[in-house]
Amino acid sequence: MHSVYGRLLSRSIISGLYNCSSSNNSSGSSRTSVGNSSNETVSIKSKPKLVSAVAGFPKSFRSGKVHKGQIGDDAWLMKNIDSADILAVADGVGGWRDYGVDPSDFSLSLMRSIERITTVSSPCNFRNPVDLLSAAFRELLHSKRPITGSSTACILILEHESNNLFTVNIGDSGFLVVRKGRVVHKSEEQQHYFNTPFQLALPPPGHHGSALSDSPQSASQSQFAVQDGDVILLATDGVFDNVPTPILVAELSKLGGVKDQLCVQQTANSIALMARNLSFDGRYMSPFSQRARDYGIRAIGGKPDDITVLLATVAI
Amino acid sequence: MKCVNIFFPTSNKSILSGNSEGLIFIEQYASKVTYYTSQYGSINGVSYTANNLMGPPSRYPAYGDFPETYVPRTYGPWWKETLVISPSKGKTEVLITGQDFVDILFQKPVYPYCVNVYETYNSGCVRRLWAGDGQGNWKLFHENHMKKSLKHSQIFSSEPHHLQFLTSIIRVEIDSSLADYYPEIDAVLLVGTETYPPFEESLKLCVTGLSTKIIGLGLHRLVPGFNAIESIQRLCFKYQVPAQSSTICHLSKLPEEILRIILSFLDLHSLCSLACVSTSFNKICKDSVLFTSVNLKPYWYCVNLSSLEWLTVRCQCLQYLDMSWCGNYGKLSSTDFSWFIKQFGKRLRILRLENCTFLNNEVLYWISTCCPCLQELNLRGCRDLESNAFWHLGKLHMMERLILDNTQIELPTLLVSLQSMTSLSHLSLGTSFVVHEIVRWLNRHRPGIISLDLWRNGHLSNHGMEVLVGLGNLRELDIGWCGLPPNGNWISLLANRCRSLEKLFLTAARTAKDTDLIAIAQFCPNLKQLDLLGNSYITSEGCCRQLQLLDVSYCCQIDAGHVSNWRRTYPHVSIKRIFINEED
Numbered sequence: 001m002h003s004v005y006g007r008l009l010s011r012s013i014i015s016g017l018y019n020c021s022s023s024n025n026s027s028g029s030s031r032t033s034v035g036n037s038s039n040e041t042v043s044i045k046s047k048p049k050l051v052s053a054v055a056g057f058p059k060s061f062r063s064g065k066v067h068k069g070q071i072g073d074d075a076w077l078m079k080n081i082d083s084a085d086i087l088a089v090a091d092g093v094g095g096w097r098d099y100g101v102d103p104s105d106f107s108l109s110l111m112r113s114i115e116r117i118t119t120v121s122s123p124c125n126f127r128n129p130v131d132l133l134s135a136a137f138r139e140l141l142h143s144k145r146p147i148t149g150s151s152t153a154c155i156l157i158l159e160h161e162s163n164n165l166f167t168v169n170i171g172d173s174g175f176l177v178v179r180k181g182r183v184v185h186k187s188e189e190q191q192h193y194f195n196t197p198f199q200l201a202l203p204p205p206g207h208h209g210s211a212l213s214d215s216p217q218s219a220s221q222s223q224f225a226v227q228d229g230d231v232i233l234l235a236t237d238g239v240f241d242n243v244p245t246p247i248l249v250a251e252l253s254k255l256g257g258v259k260d261q262l263c264v265q266q267t268a269n270s271i272a273l274m275a276r277n278l279s280f281d282g283r284y285m286s287p288f289s290q291r292a293r294d295y296g297i298r299a300i301g302g303k304p305d306d307i308t309v310l311l312a313t314v315a316i
Numbered sequence: 317m318k319c320v321n322i323f324f325p326t327s328n329k330s331i332l333s334g335n336s337e338g339l340i341f342i343e344q345y346a347s348k349v350t351y352y353t354s355q356y357g358s359i360n361g362v363s364y365t366a367n368n369l370m371g372p373p374s375r376y377p378a379y380g381d382f383p384e385t386y387v388p389r390t391y392g393p394w395w396k397e398t399l400v401i402s403p404s405k406g407k408t409e410v411l412i413t414g415q416d417f418v419d420i421l422f423q424k425p426v427y428p429y430c431v432n433v434y435e436t437y438n439s440g441c442v443r444r445l446w447a448g449d450g451q452g453n454w455k456l457f458h459e460n461h462m463k464k465s466l467k468h469s470q471i472f473s474s475e476p477h478h479l480q481f482l483t484s485i486i487r488v489e490i491d492s493s494l495a496d497y498y499p500e501i502d503a504v505l506l507v508g509t510e511t512y513p514p515f516e517e518s519l520k521l522c523v524t525g526l527s528t529k530i531i532g533l534g535l536h537r538l539v540p541g542f543n544a545i546e547s548i549q550r551l552c553f554k555y556q557v558p559a560q561s562s563t564i565c566h567l568s569k570l571p572e573e574i575l576r577i578i579l580s581f582l583d584l585h586s587l588c589s590l591a592c593v594s595t596s597f598n599k600i601c602k603d604s605v606l607f608t609s610v611n612l613k614p615y616w617y618c619v620n621l622s623s624l625e626w627l628t629v630r631c632q633c634l635q636y637l638d639m640s641w642c643g644n645y646g647k648l649s650s651t652d653f654s655w656f657i658k659q660f661g662k663r664l665r666i667l668r669l670e671n672c673t674f675l676n677n678e679v680l681y682w683i684s685t686c687c688p689c690l691q692e693l694n695l696r697g698c699r700d701l702e703s704n705a706f707w708h709l710g711k712l713h714m715m716e717r718l719i720l721d722n723t724q725i726e727l728p729t730l731l732v733s734l735q736s737m738t739s740l741s742h743l744s745l746g747t748s749f750v751v752h753e754i755v756r757w758l759n760r761h762r763p764g765i766i767s768l769d770l771w772r773n774g775h776l777s778n779h780g781m782e783v784l785v786g787l788g789n790l791r792e793l794d795i796g797w798c799g800l801p802p803n804g805n806w807i808s809l810l811a812n813r814c815r816s817l818e819k820l821f822l823t824a825a826r827t828a829k830d831t832d833l834i835a836i837a838q839f840c841p842n843l844k845q846l847d848l849l850g851n852s853y854i855t856s857e858g859c860c861r862q863l864q865l866l867d868v869s870y871c872c873q874i875d876a877g878h879v880s881n882w883r884r885t886y887p888h889v890s891i892k893r894i895f896i897n898e899e900d
Contacts, residue, residue, distance in 0.1 A: 113362075116384065120362045120370070135360070141799070142363045143383070144870045144894070146826055146852050205827045205853070208802035 048080040049158055050232075051259050052087065052312035055268040057276045059238075059306045065104060072306030074236045075107035075151075081118055084126055087310050088114055088155040089173050091236040093199055096149045101204060106140075106149030110200070113139040114155065126157045127223075129168035134216040137200050150201030150213065154187065156234055158226065163316055165226045170219035172197035172237040176245070178252040179230050183245070188220055189237075194295045197237070229257030230314040238305035239271065241288035242278040252311075259315045268311040275309070278302045339513055341429065344422045344506050346370050350485060351419040351644065353671045353697050354389035354722060356498060358772055358797070364500075366418055373503035376434040379469040381869075381894040385436055385500040388416040389746075391492040392890075394845055394865055398819065399767045399792055400717055400742045402666055402692050411585070411614035413641070414443040414491035418501075425449070425484040426508025428457060433472040433488060434502040438465035441499035442472045443491035446617065447483040452645035454617040455481045465495040477522060480512050497892050568596045575600055584615070602630055609636035613668075616641035620648055624656045631660045640670035640694070648674045654682040661686035671697040677705040684708040692717040696744075699724060709733035721746035721769070727753055734762070744769035751798060752780025759783040767792035771821070775799040781806040790814045796823030796847060808835035818842050823867075824850040849894075869894035 058064025058072030069075055073092035079085070090110050092103035113136040126132070133153060140147050152171020159166065167175065167187065174187035190198035192212065201213035226232075231252040233239075239248075248271065255267045278284055279302035292299035349366045357364035363383035368374070374384040395415075431445050445458040458474035486506055492499050513521070567575070579587065579600065591601035607630040612619050619642040642648060653674055657664075664687045669675060675698050683690070690712050695701070696719050703726040709715075715737040720730075721744050731753075734740060740762055745754065751773040758765055765787055771794045776784070778801045785806070793814070800806060800822075807828055811817070817840045822828055828851040836843065845865040848854060854871055866889055868874050879893045 116362045120365075120367055139361055139363060142358055142361045142797075144381070144824065144850050146824075146850055146870070203802075205802045 048085050049160055049163075049314060049316055050080075050085040050087070050312040051261055051264050051315050052078050052085075052310065053261065053265040053268045054078060054308070054310050055265070055272040056238075056306070056308040057272060059304050064306065069111055070104060070108050071308050073103040073107060073151075074238070074306040074308040075104065075111040076308050076310055077111040077115055078310065079115055079118060083160055084118075085158045085160075085312075086114070086118060086155065087232070087234050087312060088153065089234055089236050089308055089310060090151040090153045091171065091173050091197075091238075091306070091308075092149060092151045093201075099204065099207065101148050103149050103151075106147060106200075106202065107151040109140055109143065109147050110136055110151060110153060113137075126159050126166050128221075129155055129157055129166045130216055130219055130221055132157075133168050133170070133200075133219060137216050140202060146204075148202050148204040150199040150203075150211070152197050152199055152236075153219075154234060156232065158314070163225055163227075164223055165232070166221070166223050168219050168221050170198045170200060170214060170216065172240075173235065174237075174240055175235075176233040176248060176252070177224075177226065177230055178233070178249055179227065181249070181253040183249055184230070185222070185224055186245075187222075189240075190218075190220065194292065194297070226314045226316075228314055228316040231255050231257070232312045232314065233271070234310040234312075235271075236306065236308045238279065238303070238307035239275045239309055241303045241305065242275045242286050242307075243271065244287055247274070255311075255313065257313060259313050264311055264313055268309045271311070272307050272309045275307045279304045279307070339509060341507055341509055342424060342426055344424060344426075344508075345372050346420040346504050347423040348421040349418060350421045351417075351671075351673075352386075353416040353418075353641075356387035356389055357383075369418060369420060369501060369504055371503065373434040373436075375436050376471075376502045377469050379436060379467075381437055381498075382500065382502075385502045386418065387498050387500050388490055388492060390415060391438075391495045391498045393493060396493075400719060400744050400769065401694075402717060411583075412491075413614050413616070414489040415493065416490045417641070418488050418490070419448070420486050420488065420504050421450075422484055422486070422506050424510075425482050426506065426510060427481065427512045428479050428483045428486070428506060428508040430476040430507040431457065431474045431486055432505040432507070434469075434504070435472055435499065436469045436502045437500035438492075438495045438497050439468065439470045439472065439499070440464070440466045441490050441492045441495050441501075442488055444487075444489040445474055446487035446489065447479055447481050448485040448487060448645070449482060450484045450645065452620075452647035454487065455479060456617075457486075462491050462494050465492075465497075465499060476507075476525065478509070478513060483508065497894070568594070572600060576603060576605055579606055584611070604630055604632040607631050608633050609666075610634060611636075611638040612642055613638050613640045616644075619643060621652045624648075624652060628656070628659065633663060634660045635663050636666040637664060638666075638668040639672065640668050641672070643672055643674045645673075650674050650676045650679045654679050657682050658686050661690075663689060665689055666692040668692075668694040669698065670694055673698075673700055675701050675705075677702065677708075680705045680708045684711040687712070689714055691715060692719075694719040695723055696721040696746075697723075701725075703729050706730065706733055710736050712737065715740055717742040719744040721771075730754065731757055741765055742767040745773060746771045751775070752777050752783065755780050755787075756783045759786045763787060764789050766790065767819075769794040770798055771795070771823075772797040777801060778804060778806075781810075785809045785813045788813050789816065791816050791842075792819040793817060794819070794821040795825070796821040796849075798825075800825045800827050802827060805831070807832035811835040811839045815839050816842060819845040821845070821847040822851065823847050826851060827853070829853045863889050865890045865892070867892040 054076055056071040058066055064072035069077065073094055075090045077086065077088040088111060090107035092107035094103050096103045114132065117132065117135050117139065133155060152173045154169040154173040154175060156175055157166045169187045170190060172189045172191060174189060176183060177185040192198065196212065198214045198218060199212060200216060201211055203211035203213060233248065233252060251267060251271055255263060278286060282301040284302055285300065286302045288303040289299040289301060346369050349369055352366035355364065355366045364385065364387040366386050368384050369386045375382045428447050433442050440463055443460055443462060444456060446454045447457045448454045457479055486504065488504060490499065587601055587606065591598045610627065610631065661683065667683065667687065667690060691714055693715060699722060701723055703724050706725045706729045710733045713736050716739050718740060741764065743765060746769060751770050763786065766789055768790060776795065776798045781801060807822065808831060812835060820843060828848055833854055843863055846863065847867040848871060849867050850870040852871060854874065868879065869892060879891055883891050
């Protein structure tokens, strides 16, 4: 457990993991490069406006994969491009495992798809992030290797020019924005029934009729301005189902607008650890159990699940 | 994976360090793709599309099939053999063009020195590199002799030399006819100088470079006292005066008819050169009989109004005209071409205008009015044509082969145009619109259709499949990347009803099962080409006697072991399976 944690920690400390500029340029001294944002001598990208970190735990260390961009069945994305900063999470629906489909495939492919689209189509329309989500979903159909499964998704885009945060959310992952100790924005969960969130799906051929599949158009969008010092938490339901919102707010307020990468990382780690410990506590009245009782199910304890925490401070 | 770097950085460094006064080399990656003939990916997607050529390489030096690269639509000899294109009756041209090209714009215009093309799959497909100024003027920068594709990634690097032509666009001409599978290109790098070095400077550069190579290879030891630089300079300035020849021409004593038959085997270039020999040859070479089929595609870079004017004397009996790739960047205007077609269209049977940007509403009007005998019309890749321009096609009653891949034609216009084409037997529509409408119409009005290309045309519903299987005379069918309905035995039914199928592409149909393959093997004995990319439910398959091409890439239940067994057992079949990169 320690070794995995240590690896997570060290991975998470590296910011800007999805800086896709490659260093393939030859380094001859008499050469100059023009118009490429990847050259060390010419810096064209504007400074990122988010100081961000990622932390998390897979549900099971034995079977859950932990790679760059993937924690168990969850997948995440942190990316800076010229005009915006992008944070995204996707929670792969684990039920597909019974049908022989790997649930982490869909969520990871969706995140990679978003990354490719934002790299290649540079005048990307961020004002309608639903378009980005639809395009990324459609792109999965164009993969030669068949991709099946389903996941939720939540994308946050901070546009540098306007300092507005554009969000799109489908399913039960979500985000929280805290300013001076108070919640200013919180996403709405979208569920069909208890524990059955809205999900983007590509069912395998035999199961088209029986599987839930929601269109990207049913995602909820929002847009609001952010200020310097705001703290943004983007997480999958492993966090929101186990840690009550007031505790999350308290943790985020402790960060209080500090823009140090290490502090943000520490807070992300502590939230992830908290969620992890609570999820395996059998006698704790978690938000998940509370809601189950509202539906008439006598549940108690946390909800073991993959935990993914993306935390960012706005530094304008 | 091993990476072979043809570009010798070490020798270049020595050149550069020796001549650093005032000669600054600028390296640029592509900033924009201005034009491409075809691409494997869909128009609004990011996988396998032309826009992936922008910027530095994303995957090189890895070798494999990556969606972050540019892939052309076709490869190998398979598409040349399709029935959609009329059997070729034109003269064999000596200058062979590639199948595709991509025009790449660089931010800063330079005098080019070297171009590197980063290839990541089936390398070795670059045939020519052209330098363009963006106004329609092109100079050949590098020509390559095609060999079989390589199984490792490489940087294809042109021979470094200075070209005195301010370049902002590089055209990469791709020839995939010898490629084993789809070639993939990751990025293009242009190395050039802001100012053109004076002649002595560039000569010194070339000579120093050559002598370094000679010394590097140890050749200078072969001849004692060999001084590389002196010898090369002597070679460069050697000049031979051609010997004087007699003025009697025995060839002109042959009867004209025999001469005409001999000359009919000549390509256009040689015919023009021959016309300069003497007045009698000039007269014979203007004969219209020699110009019944004209292919200007290999000369795309210099075709303009004067070329058309030159042809007017010769084209009274023009029946086949290929002007694909010609006239882009404003070299030829729609008025010029309309003027030409008005005079010489009346006997035209085959007209190929792939990737011509001068086409517009006016041109199509004149084509449909002045070419009543037109049997084949190829407008592949003419993306600038507005949809309403296609209304005029309805006048072409004798049309048999209509190729509208990658155009913006819309359903209502298409239906109206097809209404009067009673002998239509081959239809190619690689664009995306509601596919089952077309299929339904074809089922009702043209059930005898022989070849149908609906690649990436959108989702086929149950009803669409129902009418598709009704086209019993189909010999070629491409429904790649059209989603098939998830339930039902449509593929088996298709095989059962369309027993003359020779080419069947079910790329990414996802629903193909073993029972479908058994049906195909049972009912389609003539099947030559079968593409099953991306179907995860097939495990084994029967092999048709005539099968020539089988693509089982990304079928996860068929592994490399199976494929090598099949290749041994069925040596006459080309079995394609994409090399799976261990990283993915």
